[in-house]
Amino acid sequence: MNAPVRFQALTVSGLAISAGMTTIVSDVAFTLAQGRPVTLLGASGSGKSLVAHAIMGSLPTGLSARGVITLDGQDLLAGTPAQTRARWGRTIAILPQEPWLALDPTMRIAGQVGEVHQYLHGLGLAEAGARMRADLAEVGLGDRTQAYPHELSGGMCQRAAIAVTHAAGASLLIADEPTKGLDAALRDGVVERLRREVEQGRLLLTITHDIEVAAALGGMVGVMHDGALVEFGPAEQVLAEPRHDYARALIAADPAKWSTSPLPPAGEPVVSASGLSKGFGEKTLFDCLSISVKRGEIVAIVGPSGCGKTTVGNILLGLVAPDQGEVERAAGGS
Numbered sequence: 001m002n003a004p005v006r007f008q009a010l011t012v013s014g015l016a017i018s019a020g021m022t023t024i025v026s027d028v029a030f031t032l033a034q035g036r037p038v039t040l041l042g043a044s045g046s047g048k049s050l051v052a053h054a055i056m057g058s059l060p061t062g063l064s065a066r067g068v069i070t071l072d073g074q075d076l077l078a079g080t081p082a083q084t085r086a087r088w089g090r091t092i093a094i095l096p097q098e099p100w101l102a103l104d105p106t107m108r109i110a111g112q113v114g115e116v117h118q119y120l121h122g123l124g125l126a127e128a129g130a131r132m133r134a135d136l137a138e139v140g141l142g143d144r145t146q147a148y149p150h151e152l153s154g155g156m157c158q159r160a161a162i163a164v165t166h167a168a169g170a171s172l173l174i175a176d177e178p179t180k181g182l183d184a185a186l187r188d189g190v191v192e193r194l195r196r197e198v199e200q201g202r203l204l205l206t207i208t209h210d211i212e213v214a215a216a217l218g219g220m221v222g223v224m225h226d227g228a229l230v231e232f233g234p235a236e237q238v239l240a241e242p243r244h245d246y247a248r249a250l251i252a253a254d255p256a257k258w259s260t261s262p263l264p265p266a267g268e269p270v271v272s273a274s275g276l277s278k279g280f281g282e283k284t285l286f287d288c289l290s291i292s293v294k295r296g297e298i299v300a301i302v303g304p305s306g307c308g309k310t311t312v313g314n315i316l317l318g319l320v321a322p323d324q325g326e327v328e329r330a331a332g333g334s
């Protein structure tokens with residue numbers, strides 16, 4: 001019963017977003033087709049969320065969009081504010097970057113999902129309740145239906161917001177940083193949920209900093225830099241062989257691509273320091289301190305507040321230089 005209308009494609013061409021005379025985003029063009037989700041990557045401030053809001057028709061006051069954005073041929077930028085608002089939730093839904101912005105803080109999540117079934121889809125109370133319970137169970141919140149948003153963690157709020165969006169059944173779903181702050185297991189759960197939305201025929205635009213999320217969603221990947229879409233292509237190609245310099249640097253910076261240092265053999269030191277002394281101003285924190293941490297060993301430093309515990313750790317990590325003494329790290333760890 002959720003949204004029988006399924007759109008085939010969203011096309012963005014020549015999109016520019018300005019604040020008065022200042023252009024913030026320019027020349028953004030891509031097509032998002034059924035079964036081929038689009039994921040936008042890019043540094044903070046590169047314009048990803050503004051592109052999402054331009055499509056939604058919810059740009060902040062003072063910002064305006066030019067260009068053409070069509071959903072199966074219908075120009076989204078050309079309509080009146082009333083036509084734009086009529087699409088919200090029903091045709092296009094956005095999961096905002098902060099999940100609690102999508103939820104009503106004064107209402108239990110059961111009510112927030114249930115009222116979508118009741119008022120948007122016109123179901124009776126009993127059926128709306130049953131659908132609400134199914135939607136919340138599907139995102140792992142079946143036992144928390146009576147909670148208010150402030151009683152839930154950020155990840156739970158994110159999942160509750162996904163349940164509301166799913167209930168609305170919009171054809172085009174825009175997820176802005178849907179896995180922000182989630183641990184790996186919850187992140188995978190959200191990605192799986194989004195993939196299912198794609199399988200059900202929804203158009204999905206995701207914005208993320210997480211390259212693993214982009215890889216898991218597949219489809220097409222775009223990279224934004226300084227307000228421009230500098231690269232766009234199939235996920236496997238962009239993530240494996242990015243062409244643009246910035247896209248290459250961004251993808252190479254993924255922690256999953258960092259080289260790992262070989263560990264020393266068991267029982268050998270990973271880091272050892274001798275004759276360390278350190279002071280700040282007049283105060284000497286420690287003198288002639290020697291410490292070593294061997295592979296597999298747990299070393300604790302205990303002492304009163306201000307005695308220099310963190311400073312020892314920072315010296316071992318190479319973040320702070322000792323006044324005297326030497327630090328040796330196992331190969332690859334320096």
Ligand SMILES: Nc1ncnc2c1ncn2[C@@H]1O[C@H](COP(=O)(O)OP(=O)(O)OP(=O)(O)O)[C@@H](O)[C@H]1O
Pocket residue numbers: 019024042043044045046047048049050051060061062063097
């Ligand atoms: N209401 C506004 N008025 C003027 N400039 C704005 C406004 N909102 C955003 N900007 C500017 O537009 C640029 C792009 O912002 P946007 O929120 O799209 O970045 P983003 O890529 O989503 O970043 P993040 O990854 O941090 O969410 C930024 O330089 C930001 O300062």
Ligand SMILES: [Mg+2]
Pocket residue numbers: 048049050097176
């Ligand atoms: Mg953003």
